[in-house]
Amino acid sequence: MRPAGAILFAILVAASAAAQSPPPVTVIRAGTLIDGKSGSPRRDQVIVVRGNRIESVGDAGKIALPAGAAVIDLSRATVLPGLIDCHTHIFLQGEEPSEGGYDVQLLKYPLAFRAARAAVSARRALEQGFTTIRDVETEGAGYGDVGIKQAIDGGYIPGPRMFVVTRAISTTGGYPLEGYAPEIEVPKGVQIVDGPVEARKAAREQLDHGADWIKVYMTHRSWLDAAGNLVSQPTLTLDEIRAIVDETHGWGKKIACHAYNGVGLHRALDGGCDSIEHGLDLDDAAVAQMVKQGTWYCPTMSVYYNDQGPADTPAGKRDRKRVAVHGPSLQKAMKAGVKIAFGTDVGGFPWTQPIAQEFPHLVEFGMSPMAAIQSATVNAAEMLGMSGQLGVVAPGAYADVVAVPGDPLKNVKELERVSFVMKDGKVFLNETRP
Numbered sequence: 001m002r003p004a005g006a007i008l009f010a011i012l013v014a015a016s017a018a019a020q021s022p023p024p025v026t027v028i029r030a031g032t033l034i035d036g037k038s039g040s041p042r043r044d045q046v047i048v049v050r051g052n053r054i055e056s057v058g059d060a061g062k063i064a065l066p067a068g069a070a071v072i073d074l075s076r077a078t079v080l081p082g083l084i085d086c087h088t089h090i091f092l093q094g095e096e097p098s099e100g101g102y103d104v105q106l107l108k109y110p111l112a113f114r115a116a117r118a119a120v121s122a123r124r125a126l127e128q129g130f131t132t133i134r135d136v137e138t139e140g141a142g143y144g145d146v147g148i149k150q151a152i153d154g155g156y157i158p159g160p161r162m163f164v165v166t167r168a169i170s171t172t173g174g175y176p177l178e179g180y181a182p183e184i185e186v187p188k189g190v191q192i193v194d195g196p197v198e199a200r201k202a203a204r205e206q207l208d209h210g211a212d213w214i215k216v217y218m219t220h221r222s223w224l225d226a227a228g229n230l231v232s233q234p235t236l237t238l239d240e241i242r243a244i245v246d247e248t249h250g251w252g253k254k255i256a257c258h259a260y261n262g263v264g265l266h267r268a269l270d271g272g273c274d275s276i277e278h279g280l281d282l283d284d285a286a287v288a289q290m291v292k293q294g295t296w297y298c299p300t301m302s303v304y305y306n307d308q309g310p311a312d313t314p315a316g317k318r319d320r321k322r323v324a325v326h327g328p329s330l331q332k333a334m335k336a337g338v339k340i341a342f343g344t345d346v347g348g349f350p351w352t353q354p355i356a357q358e359f360p361h362l363v364e365f366g367m368s369p370m371a372a373i374q375s376a377t378v379n380a381a382e383m384l385g386m387s388g389q390l391g392v393v394a395p396g397a398y399a400d401v402v403a404v405p406g407d408p409l410k411n412v413k414e415l416e417r418v419s420f421v422m423k424d425g426k427v428f429l430n431e432t433r434p
């Protein structure tokens, strides 16, 4: 080898050694560990993180600590898997009526403005310990969620892992904007389809442009009938939802269906939906079918407490009825053994509010704090097809780890006080006092 070649060779060897330098190793000392899988917490645990994965978990003193590892002391905290919110809208900001409500976002806000705010929402999720979200449509912001996800994955902005649905699908008369003069064309918050051909084509387009899930609105308007029962307008026909489910399952992806109750809910289930969103008013037949088909239930309690019209108006009465039936539906689903994944509809309420406000609602209706935590960790991961990768603190999982100062099994509101967030092996937040 000539000298110049030898030098070049030496440079290449050094460069490849640098590229292959071992990933950083971090040791987390956990005073209490809720690992997602186990139904009971464990005391004085050690978690070894190598690169972006958890390598080992075990009793302090029994587990070998790698030499030179950075140590994070959470020995006075409760450590949990990164939380998962399966129903978010980073492109919504709480729709404050005095600020123009929903409509102004589609009619007056430039897309870049909405994207900038969505980036802030994504950061809000992460800093509250939600290291994964399923964001269930951009509300007129097109494929903006794919772009935000790309920016997070590329390390340009902080945010959670995102599963995105892009534009979502409903039918003519099945989504805002509405209430304008018929002569005026206004944008819609979703992709509108009529007929199975258009339905399948919309699913194909959305999957082609990066949808991880497909979101379908199976009910739209709701009101009270003469007897005071909640009634919901169905949207897609069985043929239309079947076309979408068939197409989407062919791509190996799943379908989330917004459905309150009645005809639309039953079409969603007959059509083979993978998750029912909101499911405010589940009848016994729907619950039985969900158990039989393994359909996930993603109740979203908080948003309906947040968003209510004046008590003496038809809309206000309907809004209170929605809240009144939601809890009993959750109880029915729990009793029957329906699989439940945590979701909040944050964005439907402002991102300035705590996402974890959903947990006390679940507990109020009889879910144990541990089960509520599991709905937002191991169960949510299962729904997302990420069992063993997300939602657990266990060897082989992604190193998504959070902590709270107190005991969330005693007071589930503790989950609003996340003081430590690691995502993908990197510490994003650490306010824990050792």
Ligand SMILES: [Zn+2]
Residues within 6 Å of the ligand: 087, 088, 089, 136, 345, 348
């Ligand atoms: Zn929603």
